[in-house]
Amino acid sequence: MNKLNDNWFSESCTMWPGATFSFEVKEVLHDEQSEYQKVQVFNTTSLGRVLVLDGIIQCTEKDEFSYQETISFLPLCCHKNPEKVLIVGGGDGGVAREVSKHPQVKEIVQVEIDEKVIEVSKKYLPFMAVGFQSKKLTLHVGDGFKYLQDHREEFDVIITDSSDPIGPAVSLFEENYFTLMKRSLRPGGIVCSQAGTIWNDLGLVTSTLDYCKKQFPAASYAYASVPTYPSGQIGFVLGSLDKDIIFDTPKLVFTRDQEIEMKLRYYNSDIHKAAFVLPTHVKYLLS
């Protein structure tokens, strides 16, 4: 075999046994157990800076943009006027960075449970934490689940940028989370939640999509390429209170000038459409 040296970090997760991704570390920038999870930041030889929570890669400097842009602009561009947005999770600031770029968004509320992730991201991941500087943003440290219980009919879009369903994010993949989100939406509102991949977590994809379908008159699954995530992609479940929504057709199409001004590196209106196109083996299963 071909053993890795001591300066390599290997992701290890019970969700994906038998296969793993590893990267070479130049420097351990942070390594600390927070109240909720183990928070690590590495400087690497090929991926730039990398945030790891409880042993699982959350984002790398090389490819984080595809995740942040997709989870943000799929729901925002499906909505006719997404003025007020709630972000649950997203402690690195990357989703706030993208949502704040959208010309129709006036107000962003973010609820992240782990203050340590925010603090560490501000210190070591400024290319994402720049999102916290948006004048549109109000940032709360707390439990997103509890926050939703106290805020009814308030948001046009709710984006759940959670870690995987082990650890502090478990409740964000359960059916009553979708019930709560629905109640917190204004009429015509849309939710978008991280939801695993068809290659590694098909059970998670189908259960999350089923929970969403039970609460929302329209629901769908989409995905983005993120090379450093297991299977090289990540998926999202979207639900809408508008039963006539056509998820794969954005209501707002950015011009090339807007793409440049917004510094979009992944998302465009063709990518939006393609994000909903599924391989044959799951196309009929999920539709």
Next chain:
Amino acid sequence: MNKLNDNWFSESCTMWPGATFSFEVKEVLHDEQSEYQKVQVFNTTSLGRVLVLDGIIQCTEKDEFSYQETISFLPLCCHKNPEKVLIVGGGDGGVAREVSKHPQVKEIVQVEIDEKVIEVSKKYLPFMAVGFQSKKLTLHVGDGFKYLQDHREEFDVIITDSSDPIGPAVSLFEENYFTLMKRSLRPGGIVCSQAGTIWNDLGLVTSTLDYCKKQFPAASYAYASVPTYPSGQIGFVLGSLDKDIIFDTPKLVFTRDQEIEMKLRYYNSDIHKAAFVLPTHVKYLLS
């Protein structure tokens, strides 16, 4: 860090330093140096059987179908009548398996340089090597580059299913290989070659696409999700002698009945279209 145990295999390649994919091995089924390369087959705990050439994963039982179907049906379904097809490489038999399913294909010629890969695939990878049993197929062991020099204006489609551009496949990524392929095509002919990914090998993608554009009046780049390849996807360069071809619109659209009959697990006409949709950061670079 999190070192892997002795029964894990880690891919190691100078093309992608600093990051690697590893899998747990249940059994080493084959390990031999052929005339051209190191040929290994593993039985694994999570990916089924895996073929490795010179230390690089070629295909896994879990996800090989997305590669084989895409490299085959993108060019075949762009052609109005792909009666005669040449496969260069493809020693595992997977591309022959897919090409032989296409209803318009009457004759397939395949040229694989390494007889050992064919032999080992027949023994350990029957789910792919089944392609060699097609009555449409004539299989030659030899150098695809040399074969093309002796066969002019003979094929409607040429598919190059090569390993990466180190080792025996180097010549298949050079400009004069595209010159040779062009000469071997009938009028309206199409080529499709494995060509790296936008995430890890952008230089290879652009150089291969440039070589293709110099020889063909129409050329484009597409990709498929293959979780066990570096970056979780693989790309293809397509060239056509028909300057008016619209690559992203298949001329032949399979019905659901045909998809089932052909046992398509990845390819469908929407996937065909989506395969050509590029993220913003490379969309303008490659077009």
